[in-house]
Amino acid sequence: MDKVKIIEIKKSVFEDNDRAANQLRKDLKQRGVYLLNLMSAPGSGKTTTLIQTINLLKDKIRIAVMEADIDSDVDAVKIKEATGVPSIQLHTGGMCHLDAEMTGQGLDNVALDDADLVILENVGNLVCPAEFDTGAVRNAMILSVPEGHDKPLKYPLMFTVCDVVVINKTDVMPYFDFDLDKCAEYIHMRNPNARIFPICAKTGEGVDAFANWLLNEVQQWKNSAC
Amino acid sequence: MDKVKIIEIKKSVFEDNDRAANQLRKDLKQRGVYLLNLMSAPGSGKTTTLIQTINLLKDKIRIAVMEADIDSDVDAVKIKEATGVPSIQLHTGGMCHLDAEMTGQGLDNVALDDADLVILENVGNLVCPAEFDTGAVRNAMILSVPEGHDKPLKYPLMFTVCDVVVINKTDVMPYFDFDLDKCAEYIHMRNPNARIFPICAKTGEGVDAFANWLLNEVQQWKNSAC
Numbered sequence: 001m002d003k004v005k006i007i008e009i010k011k012s013v014f015e016d017n018d019r020a021a022n023q024l025r026k027d028l029k030q031r032g033v034y035l036l037n038l039m040s041a042p043g044s045g046k047t048t049t050l051i052q053t054i055n056l057l058k059d060k061i062r063i064a065v066m067e068a069d070i071d072s073d074v075d076a077v078k079i080k081e082a083t084g085v086p087s088i089q090l091h092t093g094g095m096c097h098l099d100a101e102m103t104g105q106g107l108d109n110v111a112l113d114d115a116d117l118v119i120l121e122n123v124g125n126l127v128c129p130a131e132f133d134t135g136a137v138r139n140a141m142i143l144s145v146p147e148g149h150d151k152p153l154k155y156p157l158m159f160t161v162c163d164v165v166v167i168n169k170t171d172v173m174p175y176f177d178f179d180l181d182k183c184a185e186y187i188h189m190r191n192p193n194a195r196i197f198p199i200c201a202k203t204g205e206g207v208d209a210f211a212n213w214l215l216n217e218v219q220q221w222k223n224s225a226c
Numbered sequence: 227m228d229k230v231k232i233i234e235i236k237k238s239v240f241e242d243n244d245r246a247a248n249q250l251r252k253d254l255k256q257r258g259v260y261l262l263n264l265m266s267a268p269g270s271g272k273t274t275t276l277i278q279t280i281n282l283l284k285d286k287i288r289i290a291v292m293e294a295d296i297d298s299d300v301d302a303v304k305i306k307e308a309t310g311v312p313s314i315q316l317h318t319g320g321m322c323h324l325d326a327e328m329t330g331q332g333l334d335n336v337a338l339d340d341a342d343l344v345i346l347e348n349v350g351n352l353v354c355p356a357e358f359d360t361g362a363v364r365n366a367m368i369l370s371v372p373e374g375h376d377k378p379l380k381y382p383l384m385f386t387v388c389d390v391v392v393i394n395k396t397d398v399m400p401y402f403d404f405d406l407d408k409c410a411e412y413i414h415m416r417n418p419n420a421r422i423f424p425i426c427a428k429t430g431e432g433v434d435a436f437a438n439w440l441l442n443e444v445q446q447w448k449n450s451a452c
Contacts, residue, residue, distance in 0.1 A: 042267040042352050042381060043373025070353070072379045094383065096322065096353035124380065126268050127296070127322035127351050146372035146395065147269025153298045154350070155268060157320060169372065175398050 004076040005088040007109050009068075012101040017132055021100035024107075024135030034117045034218040035103075037136035039158065041151075042124035044144040045168045047075045048201040049210075050119060054083040056211040061116040061218055066090055066106045068098050068123050075121065086111065097128035100135040117218045126151070130158040137221060140164040145176050149183035152190050159190035166210055167198045230302040231314040233335050235294075238327035243358055247326035250333075250361030260343045260444040261329075263362035265384065267377075268350035270370040271394045273301045274427040275436075276345060280309040282437040287342040287444055292316055292332045294324050294349050301347065312337065323354035326361040343444045352377070356384040363447055366390040371402050375409035378416050385416035390423065392436055397426040 012020075028035055040046050047067075054063050065087040067076040076089035090106045092098065098106075103120060110118055120136065122129045141162045143151055146169060152159040159165065165187050167180070180198065187194050195213065199206035238246075254261055266272050273293075280289055291313040293302040302315035316332045318324065324332075329346060336344055346362065348355045367388045369377055372395060378385040385391065391413050393406070406424065413420050421439065425432035 041269065041350070042377055043370075069380060071382050072376075074376060074379060094353075094357075096351075123353065124267070125322075125351055125353050127320075127349065128354060131320075144269075144372065146370065146398070150300060151268055153300060154295060156297050172372070172398065172401050175401060 004073055004080055005109060006073055006091060007088060007106055008091045008093060009095070009098070009102045009105055011095065012099050017099045017101070020104070021133035021135040024100050024104055025137065028135070029221070031112055032222045033112050033115055034221045035134070035136040036117065036119045036214065037122055037134045037139045038119060038142070039122045039129045039139065039162070040124060040142040041126045041147060044142045044147065045201045046121050046124070046142055047078055049142055049166060049168060049199065049207070050079060050121060051082045052201050052204050052207040053211045053214065054079070054085055056208060057215055058083060058085055060215060062114055063117045063119065064110045064115040065119050065121065066110065067121045068092055070094055070123065092123060096123055096125050097132050098122055098134055099132040103134040116222060117214070126155040126158045130161050138163045138217065140166060142166045142168050143183070145169040145173055145178045149179045149186065152183070152186035156190055159187055159194070162191065162194060164195045164197065164213070167196060168201050170198050170206065171200045171202060230299055230306055231335060232299055232317060233314060233332055234317045234319060235321070235324070235328045235331050237321065238325050243325045243327070246330070247359035247361040250326050250330055251363065254361070255447070257338055258448045259338050259341055260447045261362040262343065262345045262440065263348055263360045263365045264345060264368070265348045265355045265365065265388070266350060266368040267352045267373060270368045270373065271427045272347050272350070272368055273304055275368055275392060275394060275425065275433070276305060276347060277308045278427050278430050278433040279437045279440065280305070280311055282434060283441055284309060284311055286441060288340055289343045289345065290336045290341040291345050291347065292336065293347045294318055296320055296349065318349060322349055322351050323358050324348055324360055325358040329360040342448060343440070352381040352384045356387050364389045364443065366392060368392045368394050369409070371395040371399055371404045375405045375412065378409070378412035382416055385413055385420070388417065388420060390421045390439070393422060393424045394427050396424050396432065397429060
């Protein structure tokens with residue numbers, strides 16, 4: 001298996017996270033680097049979705065990935081092997097989220113001069129990561145069909161702070177009581193502007209729409225940075 | 227829809243959670259009440275599993291349920307309607323876990339003289355709830371097949387603190403790359419004594435083994451309390 005760089009993230013000492021996040025976003029803007037914060041519950045398919053998305057985009061823009069995990073390095077290795085893009089693992093040492101300062105510790109280990117887009121795969125958790133601005137340009141989250149369409153009712157903040165909701169594992173829709181229209185209605189209760197992309201990361205179905213949205217975002221960010 | 231009691235849980239002021247948890251366990255022992263702490267990721271099927279389990283046990287022991295949730299009261303209503311046992315909703319107001327003092331706030335609203343078993347359905351989260359002893363006699367968790375068999379590698383503490391792992395949604399095993407043997411191996415890496423119960427809460431398959439284990443636990447706890 002490929003070796004990947006593993007960064008042990010230290011607890012943040014910075015008290016004003018919103019200020020740190022705004023500063024990080026400003027720095028990234030000046031360098032023309034777009035940061036996407038990708039969140040979800042455990043097992044929703046973040047890594048597989050990333051692999052499909054990166055393989056659609058990697059010839060068009062330069063991408064790097066930071067995989068946050070409590071302990072293992074399974075995901076960073078998987079991403080590197082399946083896409084070839086630079087991928088590092090951030091170990092949170094049991095911490096349940098990343099804030100802007102911790103994200104910055106990760107970014108210090110990414111070659112930002114060679115990246116247009118950095119994707120942060122946050123800790124698998126629908127509660128805590130939603131509370132901390134990481135400094136990303138956009139927050140996206142993945143909700144998988146087996147989790148149920150009622151999740152926006154139960155994890156309101158996560159769906160409020162996300163600009164994009166990717167609904168994954170649509171291939172197993174027939175085996176679960178998942179109502180896509182109801183789900184969209186609940187998501188828009190939390191954030192009327194949220195974009196919704198139903199996909200099947202396993203087969204790649206629908207991933208192009210999400211990838212195109214992301215490509216457009218990165219290009220706009222870079223253009224407005226000039 | 228049935229009305230259920232909703233308790234707004236306040237942040238704990240008690241600093242030594244382990245001491246509070248031990249005290250709570252001692253109090254429950256004296257009253258002959260068994261507390262089970264049930265944890266899982268969002269959407270793993272905690273509520274459906276509880277309904278099936280309670281319906282198997284409610285003629286043998288007296289059961290009450292505390293449903294912890296950030297905001298909604300969907301689960302407590304569902305439990306009450308489907309089983310008829312007393313069920314209250316604990317609102318955590320955005321908090322990602324329950325500790326012993328918060329669990330105690332909930333128990334103050336349960337008729338403990340009429341209960342042999344109280345089940346606490348913790349917040350859907352594989353990270354934070356694992357860090358706090360709630361005062362329960364046992365910790366159980368549900369891992370659902372769509373989440374993947376690698377979860378014990380990625381959420382080590384959760385699997386270390388759980389005495390029981392219920393593997394739910396076995397009916398969809400053919401549609402997911404889930405290796406039950408590997409999963410059991412990973413679980414036992416974290417906790418060699420963990421019991422594993424594969425079930426399908428939707429059809430009820432396998433739930434009797436889990437329910438029998440729980441019944442035996444409650445009876446032993448009550449007997450040793452005399």
